[in-house]
Amino acid sequence: MGRAKEKSGPLARRPDNSAFKQQRLPAWSPMLTANTVLPFFYLLSVVCMLLGVWLLLTVQSTQEKKLNYTKHGDCNLCFEMRQNVSNAGQTCSCKVEFSIDRTFKGDVFFYYGLKNFHQNLRRYMDSRDDEQTVGRIKNLKSPSVYCEPFQTVENEVPIAPCGAVANSMFNDSFTLTYHTAKGRDVPVPLLRKGLTWYTDKNIKFRNPKTDNLTLAQVFEGTRPPPFWQKPVYELDPHDPINNGFINEDLIVWMREAAFPNFKKLYGILNRADAPFTNGLPKGNYSIDISYNFPVQYFHGEKEVVLTTLTWFGGQNHFLPIAYLVTSSLILLMAVVLTVAWWKFGKDGKNMKD
């Protein structure tokens, strides 16, 4: 408004004749006409149909075995025992048996699943300290207040890793055994590595700088979360590198699930040796469970899932079916629109002024 125009003369205040100022910018004005909408609908319907069928076939090609072991068989005893908090220190194991009808071809993934466990509660999710788990010494010694009430134990001793998320870490462990047709028991080798996102393992979670100290020395002066039996630097007794904040089980747990029912990766079938080079052969299996995690508090359930994967992920029928439903919806709409257009709009009678 306060522009000072340098021009003078009779037309000094004449506005510029630019396409922008005169609102004459060249433009494309699309319209919803029968010529564009109807073909588009039919085409979209066909595309969705094909996509849905393809996805469905892909999903059908995967195999999955789900076992709810919450109160399964002798696990019921453990379930009962865990109901009492005073027994928390005692170990309890149970065994679940199952069989596979068809060979699980290719990579087989072993998941543990929880139902009705709300990892997505706001206060729960906030109760962690990313600065501590990324290895900041300062936060190791004085964790963020967000970890409250799992920030420190008595006498201001810091908890590492602090917070409700770490404290509630799933601590059942599983041993999968293959019972061959000849009656031989073959332990199924599970890789307990490569379970996490690369970024989590390498960037988001780091141990504090060791400077030639052992992990135990680094974590000196901290306490493990109250529910843990072992300190964080002894989580994996078999692999010393897989300890501290970069323990994969911890990282997997710390990636909070979006919904109360979720499954998390426990291990991947090691296909190095027979008879598992092609995957999981058909036959009878059993899982030895060290039953530690109490679920009765939240009316939860625990399960293990064995599954093969495709490019599309695991056995989730939702998207294929959704695509097929959408496809038929579009087709229905397209037919309705065609009829409407044929009856009313085609001859342009309504369009006359």
Add this chain to the structure above:
Amino acid sequence: RKLRANDREYNRSFKYATNAIKTSKYNFFTFLPLNLFEQFQRIANAYFLVLLVLQIIPEISSLSWFTTVVPLVLVLTVTAAKDATDDIVSTFHNISFWICVRFQVWWCLVRLRVRCEPPNNRLDRFIGTLTYGGQKYPLDNEKILLRGCTLRNTEWCYGLVLFAGQESKLMQNCGKSTFKRTSIDRLMNVLVLCIFGFLVFMCTILAIGNYIWEIKNGSNFTVFLPREKDNKEGFSAFLTFWSYIIILNTVVPISLYVSVEIIRLGNSFYIDWDRKMYHSRSDTPAEARTTTLNEELGQIKYVFSDKTGTLTQNIMIFNKCSINGKSYGDVYDYTGQRHDVSEPVDFSFNPLADGRFIFYDHSLVEAVKLENLEVHAFFRLLALCHTVMAEEKKEGELFYQAQSPDEGALVTAARNFGFVFRSRTPDSISIVEMGNERSYELLAILDFNNVRKRMSVIVRSPEGKLSLLCKGADTIIYERLHQSCSKLMDVTTEHLNEFAGEGLRTLALAYKDLDEEYFRQWKQRHHEASISLEDKESQLDELYEEIEKDLLLLGATAIEDKLQDGVPQTIEQLAKADIKIWVLTGDKQETAENIGYSCNLLQEEMNDVFIVSGHSPEEVRQELRNAQNSMKPDATVNSLLFPEEMGKSVNVIKDEVADGEYGLVINGHSLAYALESSMELDFLRTACLCKAVICCRVTPLQKAQVVELVKKYKKAVTLAIGDGANDVSMIKAAHIGVGISGQEGMQAVLSSDYSFAQFRFLQRLLLVHGRWSYLRMCKFLRYFFYKNFTFTFVHIWFAFFCGFSAQTVYDEGFITLYNLMYTALPVLGMSLFDQDVNDVWSFQHPQLYIPGQLNLYFSKKAFFKCAVHSCYSSLVLFLIPYGALQDTVRDDGRDLADYQSFALLTQTCLLFAVTIQLGLEMSYWTAVNTFFVLGSLAMYFAVTFTMYSNGMFLVVPSAFPFIGTARNSLNQPNVWLTIVLTSILCVLPVVTYRFLLIQLCPTINDKVQHARSPTPPPPPRRARIRRTSSRRSGYAFSHAQGYGDLVTSGRFLRRPAVSWSSGFPQVGRTTTGFSPMGRSAGYSPTGRPQNPKVADVEGTSLQMYRTMTDPPL
């Protein structure tokens, strides 16, 4: 109030207002605190301040403080910047205004004292006393000059300033300067309140949900997540309520208000920039002086227009004439085709000619030069029969002071054709006839009035010939013609019809020679009648009637009342757009009516034009009722019921439809009654039934009252347009005031919201800019609410899965930037560039304007539709990602169903869905729009990848916990298939619904857009509207009765600035014994100077006119 002249100290002791008028609000130092204070008074900003406080409480804070602070600071900054510029601009205007009203101060050593009434707004009344030398003199309205007055007939006068600045009557009459808000603004406020209500309601529901969940599940979960300080469920629910208030705050988006301001500003700039609203002759571009009312321009239902200077240029031009059966004025070439352009006539032969007068028909001037007697008689009549005053400051520089511009035009025409009216005294008129000075004795003026519609003079030529010269409305003159001219009548009638058909104002001229003896008798009777006490008027009328008969027709004149360019077309266009135009003018009824016809407002085809001019409330009421009954014969019952209805609760009068087209003309004195509270509804009903309404003789305040009346009872948007100081009140009263930046000073412009140079720009302002602004604003609001509701509602669905714990669905960074960055520019781009059809089509189909008047594009209903649509979209946007991710893993078996991936997926789906929705809304994709849309999406990905990058995380781990999420989930086909599916499902119903609407019940927009596609826009029509009307104008449209009396009384004859005796040489005047008596007459105490009779001289005499045997060349 007391005043003393030249006594500064005394006057100061009263603290009267100075003449400066100040409207700026801030200065440099007070700006920041004052502006912030003012901004936080706005409900929305205050709300966000409260939110910010809530977020600081850790138990409640479901979002980080920056999600609110960043937008708030941005909004406050933008608004403050805008306020600052506005303030600077208004200060600038003040200064210029001050300069143009500065008074010249004269010092005079007079000891005067004035006592007068306190400042008020009555223009027609003033009471005071002036004390001078111990003597008291009354002061009344006749003796004061109002601010803005122009001195006529004198160069200067002595005065004493009584009221200045805000206290002047004019400023008092300006009406309160109220802050104008648009109806969309008001609706928005209502909606925001509704949203608040909805927000509280939803949060309550969610808090109850939380309570139930805490009892059922949460209490069991306390092992893993102990309650803080052992809070009970109830308290947890209470905290959840506030947490959800914070999370769902985006339903009342803070950026809404600032975006609205930006859009309005942009659309205002388009008005400033529009070349088609630039008037090159006066070098005036259109100006949007207010930047907050644009969309209201697209909803105007009533236009109140001033007449003079707004519809007309107030210039009358002698255009054509018919003399003795021959028509002059049109130029034909050899083939008989009419020419539009040719050389104007050269009047250089006449040293007294007015250089501005232009005439194209050379044959007329040739006829004059050939001394055609009829032509001479014609112009002599024009030079003699009028009430114009002449002023000759320097020799040869004549200035006419015509009370009506028509007369001025006629006398000027005569002047140029060699019959120069030079001066008059009460008893004589002196003219220069083809270079010869002649003085005619003026024996009587038979004055004009509305009934007579003619005026006559009786003059004695220098040769002693006595004649009556008459001009008047053709119908009236024709009734009084001698039979001998019946043939000439036929020819002239033809010409008159032709003239009237072209919208010219016609007059017939006739004369008659008088018998000396008869006239002496008549004069005697006239004298007796004029001194008789009873029934003087009718006696005089009878006398006039008696002498004005058996006239001989001379010809007819055609005057063009120069309407501004394009006024009839504009009015026709606006009428097609269903905009009602009311003309409110201070002019007389005839003038107003005539203009009404010539600018297409009143039409010959109208069933009836009602004229209300009653002088008592009963009369006026009856006239209004009669009009109502004839327009809606079946509505009688209704109007009988009316008083009861009206008593209590008539808030809005619905539009009614009359069975035909009608016009209404109401007089100022009747309007005064009609505007009384007992009758205003009757008046309004009647007026609204009519297609055109003209109020004449109205005062400035009445103008405002009429506007207020319509505003009060009609739920319609009003616009007032005017150019003069007397339009200021109306301009301020109307929803939108438009000032014509023309000749009449700047008062109207200064109080207006928009200003431009020509009335015809109004159609572009309304039909193009207004319509687009409205359309854009509505599209913006609909889309804006849609995108924010959709964004927010997802949280509600997620609440059912996260134990009502007030967990957000999206990343906090996304929440902060969603409105500011990811979706701001595309929607702003749409609201600044969108056009459903271009300007040519908007003009071609003025009906496109109607949806705006009916509030179709954005209303509570439209808002509700938005909310339902959002509800659907948000369900899709939550459920599809939920279904797709639930129990799903990446293709390498790792996590994909984690919260962070879900958040990323949902927000990406959301962004795609709302962007595609925007694409559906947008009907005008410029390169800029495309850039904005694609750029925003690109920006989203760029920002997301940056925020989720290793570097950012390692700098501040706690602020960027989403590290790696983008890389790890956006490479999954699963995720992209979900995005595509949600997009399809969000768009599908919209496209279907719109397509069905277009097919089944297309709106006018659809039709025009449909018509647009195959054919190029038609060329704009240039055809001139031809009136086929046979109506002819009445006489002297803006003539006032009684002006003749003033002329003959000599009261109005002022002394010219340059005295004749000194500045005007006697040479060159054919002395016929004439001396400048008029001057002395002006000063004679009796007002009746003794005028020496002009000696009878032989020569041409008037009687020669009539015996035209051989036709002129």
